[in-house]
Amino acid sequence: MKTEALGQAPDDIAGEPASVPSALLARVSGAVRASGGWLPFDRFMAMALYEPGLGYYANATPKFGRMPSGSDGRGSDFVTAPELTPLFGHTLARQVAEALEATGTDEVWEFGAGSGALALQVLDGLQAIGRTPRQYTIVDLSGSLRERQQATLARHAACVRWADRLPEAFDGVLLGNEVLDAMPVQLLARRGGLWHERGVSLDAVGGLIWVDKPTDLRPPLEVDGTHDYLTEIHPQAEAFIRTLADHWQHGAGFFIDYGFPEAEYYHPQRHMGTLTCHRGHRRDDDPLADLGLKDITAHVNFTGIALTAQSSGLSVxxxxxxxxxxxxxxxxDLAKEAGPRENAMMQKLVNEHEMGELFKVLAIGPDASGREWLPSGFAVGDRSHRL
Known part of the structure; x- marks a missing residue:
């Protein structure tokens, strides 16, 4: 997951695109052999994304931005809402300010802060309305991202800090923008009417190949039909929510990501699953290629996250x-003061055929925090009943 504390790579391979895949393949191959010749996909995905110094989110290659990466090593692989327009974070700051007031807290915690763009926008927005938090804590993974975040947030250095793990107990408003989708998933494949767990093995020349093993694991909903079917389950994202519940005492949390409620996620027609890769603003479906040089992600089952939150003592x-x-x-209201370009980007945030419908927002919080409070973001169009 994006919030794990990871080390640095040796100087001769860190962030060098030509060296990362071969070095990471060697480590993955060693893990496959150590596991008896087969590695579950979630363990492979964790290494591909977070292996110290080599995984996609742990090396220094470009990731976030509007322009595709090129042969010169510059550019990016994908764009998130904060990179599109600061209107995203400035608007979110309004909800954060309301949540701080409603829950009586004075800290913000952001998980998977990426380039630091969202933190900057939220802090700028809070400062503009006189609600700067006592502390803004970023829980993230890599030295290269942390350095970029520190540079981006220099003018807010007085209240920003970084943490590798959660304290025994903490309060605050939590933010997670596109963090749940990057947590490793398990792959389940129904073939010939029988369920298998999909994992990674090695071919005769040491290349990575798919291998399925029979399993008792099942999707949380029965998938009608007998046709072949590939999907994901999300034990690590759910474990993350349980961990939050163990330490979080007061506040509210807002998780923004692409995904579906359970009935849509495991619809019989979604037979190819949601796992995908991003590189150079292009998608592909082969996570076994170009190790460490592209993002691997799956959509979020928001029903599973919400049920885990409730079973752990949190409220939706x-x-x-x-x-x-x-x-x-x-x-x-904020867009009225923005220029034409920002208003054009704003359309991408809200239009149904862009990010407006695919991305969802789930808010959770400890039961003791604001039981009678409905965050303004859900005042119209709340879909909690559809989870």
Missing amino acids: LGYTSQGRFLLNVGLL
């Missing part, structure tokens, strides 16, 4: 589309 405060959430919080 709201669930809706990103577009509806931002409009509820006041995006259009």
Whole structure:
């Protein structure tokens, strides 16, 4: 997951695109052999993304931005909402300010802060309305990202800090933008009517190949039909929520990501699953290639996250589309002061055929925090009943 504390790579391979795949393949191959010749996909995905110094989120190659990466090593692989327009973070800041007030807390915790763009926008937005938090804590993974975040957030250095793990107990408003989707998933494949867990093995020349093993694991919903079917389950994302519940005492949390409620996620027609890779602003479906040089991600089962939160003693405060959430919080008011370019980018945040519908917002919080409070982001169009 993006919040793990990871070390650095040797100087001769860290961030060098030509060296990362071969070095990472060697480590993955060693793990496969140590596991008896077969590695479950979630363990492979964890190495591909987070292996110290080599995994995609642990090396120094470019990742976030508007322009595709090129042969010169510059550019990026994908763009997130904060890189599109600061209107995203400035709007979210309004909800954060309301949540700080409603829950009586004075800290913000962001998980998987990426380039630091969202933190900057939220802090700028909070400062503009006189609600700067006492502390803004970033829980992230790699030295290269942390250095970029520190540079981006220099003017807020007085209140920003970084943490490798959660304290025994903490309060605050939690933010996670595109963090749940990057947590390793297990792959389940139904073939010939029988369920298998998909994992990684080695061919005769040491290349990575898919191998399925019979399993008792099942999707949380029965998938009608007997046709071949590939999907994901999300034990690590659910474990993350349980960990939060063990330490989090007061506050509210807002998780923004692409995904579906369970009935849509495990629809019989979604027979190829949601796992995908991103590199140079292009998608592909082969996570076994170009190790360490591309993102691997799966959509979020928001029902599973919500049920895990409730079973762990947290409350679901709201669930809706990103577009509806931002409009509820006041995006259009902020857009009045923005220029044409920012307003054009704003359309991508809210339009149904762009990010507005695919991305959802789930709010959770400890039961003791604001039981009678409905965050303004869910005042119209709350879909909690559809989880």
